[in-house]
Amino acid sequence: MSLPRLAAAVATACCLAVLPLATAGPAGASGGPGVPDRPLRQLAADDRLRIGTAVDTSALADDADYRRLTGGQFSTVTPENVMKWEVTEPRQGEYDYAAADRLVDFAHRHGQKVRGHVLVWHNQLPSWLTSGNFTADQLREILHRHITDTVRHFKGRVWQWDVVNEAFNDDGTLRDSIWLRELGPGYIADAFRWAHEADPRALLFYNDYNTEWTGPKSDAVYDLVRRLRAEGVPVDGVGFQGHLGIQYGLPTGMAANFARFDRLGLATAVTEADVRMEMPADAEKLATQAEGYRLLLDACLRTRHCVSFTVWGFTDKYSWVPSTFPGEGAANLYDEDYRPKPAYRALQAELTGRARPASAG
Numbered sequence: 160m161s162l163p164r165l166a167a168a169v170a171t172a173c174c175l176a177v178l179p180l181a182t183a184g185p186a187g188a189s190g191g192p193g194v195p196d197r198p199l200r201q202l203a204a205d206d207r208l209r210i211g212t213a214v215d216t217s218a219l220a221d222d223a224d225y226r227r228l229t230g231g232q233f234s235t236v237t238p239e240n241v242m243k244w245e246v247t248e249p250r251q252g253e254y255d256y257a258a259a260d261r262l263v264d265f266a267h268r269h270g271q272k273v274r275g276h277v278l279v280w281h282n283q284l285p286s287w288l289t290s291g292n293f294t295a296d297q298l299r300e301i302l303h304r305h306i307t308d309t310v311r312h313f314k315g316r317v318w319q320w321d322v323v324n325e326a327f328n329d330d331g332t333l334r335d336s337i338w339l340r341e342l343g344p345g346y347i348a349d350a351f352r353w354a355h356e357a358d359p360r361a362l363l364f365y366n367d368y369n370t371e372w373t374g375p376k377s378d379a380v381y382d383l384v385r386r387l388r389a390e391g392v393p394v395d396g397v398g399f400q401g402h403l404g405i406q407y408g409l410p411t412g413m414a415a416n417f418a419r420f421d422r423l424g425l426a427t428a429v430t431e432a433d434v435r436m437e438m439p440a441d442a443e444k445l446a447t448q449a450e451g452y453r454l455l456l457d458a459c460l461r462t463r464h465c466v467s468f469t470v471w472g473f474t475d476k477y478s479w480v481p482s483t484f485p486g487e488g489a490a491n492l493y494d495e496d497y498r499p500k501p502a503y504r505a506l507q508a509e510l511t512g513r514a515r516p517a518s519a520g
């Protein structure tokens with residue numbers, strides 16, 4: 160934790176007029192000394208920022224605490240899985256948007272915006288697609304149709320779409336995927352054009368991980384979006400996923416990296432923040448984790464058009480981390496019993512009394 164910054168945030172918070180108490184969690188969390196206990200979404204609104212979470216729609220249906228925090232703490236939601244191709248088009252031409260529609264309705268009732276995730280990716284594709292023997296022309300038409308039908312279905316109800324996800328390798332070369340192999344690199348521009356035709360008002364994002372700092376991968380994304388913009392391709396923003404692990408050390412230079420995308424006239428967003436650790440967790444690791452979250456949010460708040468900061472789930476009770484990274488976990492803002500962790504407090508403090516550069520949001 161950078162002490163001068165935290166001290167400044169706390170000092171500002173202490174001198175504000177009495178603020179409404181809000182439910183930080185079922186465990187009855189107080190804001191701690193000097194930190195007002197307002198929900199993240201209220202604090203973020205003061206900074207003209209949307210704060211979001213990925214939503215596990217089964218938990219949303221079954222777990223009242225999860226539901227209350229999803230609605231109470233966040234001003235945007237991302238479906239963690241239910242807008243992915245394997246869910247929305249399990250058989251060719253047969254769509255199932257039921258689970259996604261329920262989440263979009265929930266968002267509407269709670270005054271939340273929706274990040275659509277995801278249209279073109281190499282993972283979680285239905286098997287009819289990956290094991291079908293399609294020609295390149297057929298596959299192009301399949302992709303065109305899927306994008307058009309899906310974006311049209313949610314037209315006017317999705318704020319930002321992750322149009323293309325994880326198209327690059329860490330060395331900056333294009334990832335070998337079904338799309339690159341069969342359609343060539345032009346699939347990226349086509350996907351943005353097709354999404355734009357289907358909903359001209361949605362903000363269209365390129366989204367990836369390990370791009371938060373400067374390096375070959377973020378350079379490749381930068382070159383891509385700069386070229387697409389120059390060619391008139393409708394790309395509006397770049398999403399930095401923000402999956403960090405404290406064992407690798409916390410990244411530096413994120414704000415400077417976000418800034419160069421901002422200078423291209425693009426929106427930016429942190430789209431999937433979580434900060435994992437090798438288990439078991441301890442106080443020191445949780446403090447480092449809090450600093451990781453704070454750094455990600457700080458980079459966003461310093462960036463003029465960083466429009467949203469989304470965490471990839473908010474409670475350790477439901478997290479993709481333990482099953483994806485064996486031996487790692489505790490990556491979220493709340494523990495398994497919905498007690499807010501130091502990371503939650505760090506975001507609260509960081510959102511409090513921050514002056515953003517003009518014309519954010």
Ligand code: XIL
Nearest residue numbers: 239240276277283324400431478479
């Ligand atoms: C993950 C989900 O969290 C898991 O539940 C699922 O099993 C696999 O996908 N980058 C992305 C997300 O863009 O879609 C991934 O979500 C996490 C990494």
